[in-house]
Amino acid sequence: MLNFTRMNKAEKIRLIIFSSLLVLANATPVTASLTGEFNEDDSLSQIPSVSQLSDVSPNNWAFQALRSLVEEYGCITGLPDGSYRGNQSLTRDEFAAALNACMQQIQRLGAQIDRDTIASIQRLQSEFSVELTALTGQIGQLETRVTTLEDRQFSPHVELEGEVIFAPSIAAGGKKADGSGESIDDNVVFGNRVRLALEGSFTGEDELKVRLQSRQIAEFEEVTGTQMSNLGFDGDNEGQVEIDELGYQFPLTKQTNMTIIATGEGLGDYVPTVSPWFSGSSDGAISTFGRENPIRRQGEGAGVGISHDFNDAINLSVAYVSTEPNDPEEGIFYGPHAAIAQLTFNPLDFLAFSLTYTNSYNSFNTGTGSELTGNPFDDRSDAIATNGYGAEAAIALTPTLSVGGRVGYLQATAKDLSNNFQADILTWTAFLALEDVGSEGSVAGFLFGQPPKVVDNSFGEDFEDPDTSLHIEAFYKWQINDNIAITPAMFAVTNPEHNRDNDTIFIGTIRTTFTF
Numbered sequence: 001m002l003n004f005t006r007m008n009k010a011e012k013i014r015l016i017i018f019s020s021l022l023v024l025a026n027a028t029p030v031t032a033s034l035t036g037e038f039n040e041d042d043s044l045s046q047i048p049s050v051s052q053l054s055d056v057s058p059n060n061w062a063f064q065a066l067r068s069l070v071e072e073y074g075c076i077t078g079l080p081d082g083s084y085r086g087n088q089s090l091t092r093d094e095f096a097a098a099l100n101a102c103m104q105q106i107q108r109l110g111a112q113i114d115r116d117t118i119a120s121i122q123r124l125q126s127e128f129s130v131e132l133t134a135l136t137g138q139i140g141q142l143e144t145r146v147t148t149l150e151d152r153q154f155s156p157h158v159e160l161e162g163e164v165i166f167a168p169s170i171a172a173g174g175k176k177a178d179g180s181g182e183s184i185d186d187n188v189v190f191g192n193r194v195r196l197a198l199e200g201s202f203t204g205e206d207e208l209k210v211r212l213q214s215r216q217i218a219e220f221e222e223v224t225g226t227q228m229s230n231l232g233f234d235g236d237n238e239g240q241v242e243i244d245e246l247g248y249q250f251p252l253t254k255q256t257n258m259t260i261i262a263t264g265e266g267l268g269d270y271v272p273t274v275s276p277w278f279s280g281s282s283d284g285a286i287s288t289f290g291r292e293n294p295i296r297r298q299g300e301g302a303g304v305g306i307s308h309d310f311n312d313a314i315n316l317s318v319a320y321v322s323t324e325p326n327d328p329e330e331g332i333f334y335g336p337h338a339a340i341a342q343l344t345f346n347p348l349d350f351l352a353f354s355l356t357y358t359n360s361y362n363s364f365n366t367g368t369g370s371e372l373t374g375n376p377f378d379d380r381s382d383a384i385a386t387n388g389y390g391a392e393a394a395i396a397l398t399p400t401l402s403v404g405g406r407v408g409y410l411q412a413t414a415k416d417l418s419n420n421f422q423a424d425i426l427t428w429t430a431f432l433a434l435e436d437v438g439s440e441g442s443v444a445g446f447l448f449g450q451p452p453k454v455v456d457n458s459f460g461e462d463f464e465d466p467d468t469s470l471h472i473e474a475f476y477k478w479q480i481n482d483n484i485a486i487t488p489a490m491f492a493v494t495n496p497e498h499n500r501d502n503d504t505i506f507i508g509t510i511r512t513t514f515t516f
Helices: 009-026 063-071 092-112 115-127 129-152
Strands: 157-172 188-201 207-217 242-251 256-266 300-309 314-322 337-348 351-361 384-396 401-414 422-435 443-457 470-479 484-494 505-515
Touching: 157 207, 256 314
Parallel strands: none
Antiparallel strands: 157 188, 157 505, 188 207, 207 242, 242 256, 256 300, 300 314, 314 337, 337 351, 351 384, 384 401, 401 422, 422 443, 443 470, 470 484, 484 505
């Protein structure tokens, strides 16, 4: 006698199906083809024999049930290799499919099933009702346990991403802007930057990122005598590989994310941008000045940031960055540092704007303005605190044409001087972006603005920039495919260092970006 309690679930299910259908063996048999479609005119020669199942012998306890199912009802046709595999586990989907097929066969029998057979089926259902109910409960418990294990399991997912930039570049003009009287060498130089990033996730909602970088791209400040000529992707570590970025981002709530960075990020990396066509170093504006509002370029190092979405239209992001966190004499809070708070609004599909506040200590050189903007008190102060205020807006006039602008104001205060000397620094930019020009994903961008300029200084006019420099830039990012983009571009800086005595500087490059 079979012991039902000692069978596994698959065996129980098969026994119930087979037992129920075996009763039908006493009914008038109707032939079935291997396709499962009944035809009362089919001959018995078309019906497969159970002996054709290579792994079923007459000694098998289910032989008679299988024989009835195969030869009289066509419910089981076997696997393509001629086997039955009775000991193989049965999934719920497989059970449903098999049961459905057999039920369809039985329904086609219709009135040919006598009342005694129907009574037998009902009796079997009644006798096994307890076992079926218990089995359903056990399956439900197993599903709950599996779901719990899946939610708690540690299964990190890691992806490797890479980026390579090749860029022949040239700086041209007359004399250097540093007053040395030396001429600008207008030689073409070839640079490259390689980045490899490992991005992992432990929950599917967080991200751990480690980025390695090697770069050899000329810094034109040394060639031209002004940081106004800096490329947005320059830098030279002599081909050495360094950890360029190390950080972890994770959700605090459904609407709030937290970011912890050990190295490599500045204030602008913690907050959204309303002008994405210009912000990327590998696919945006080619100049440092053109990529973002200069007031967001204060400080780079270790930091922490929190971003909260009030709704789909409003975001608040705050961050704190320490530029020399490893210095034991100054540490995270007393050494050079910077903080940012930004409200970003996207009330309409065609309109986005942001309001930004920054605060920094000995970390306000934006790397984009005149030399005086990085040292407005002539090294007389060792404690300079700065408050910054910025605004930016972008309006889509058409689905592919957007215009906008940004303005930034910095107020630097010498905290260690008795009179609290102050210097005011101003910058602004207007821009235009054309998307999908020539091919999908391509962007033509135009910039026109004033690099940071000291417009007022308590030290007097000698510590103010005398004239006004203008930055004029144009680029075309040609997106060849998902992995390759070529960006020919150039920009000019008039009156470098905000001094009309200096010759206009021209910078040109062809940036080719490979991503994988």
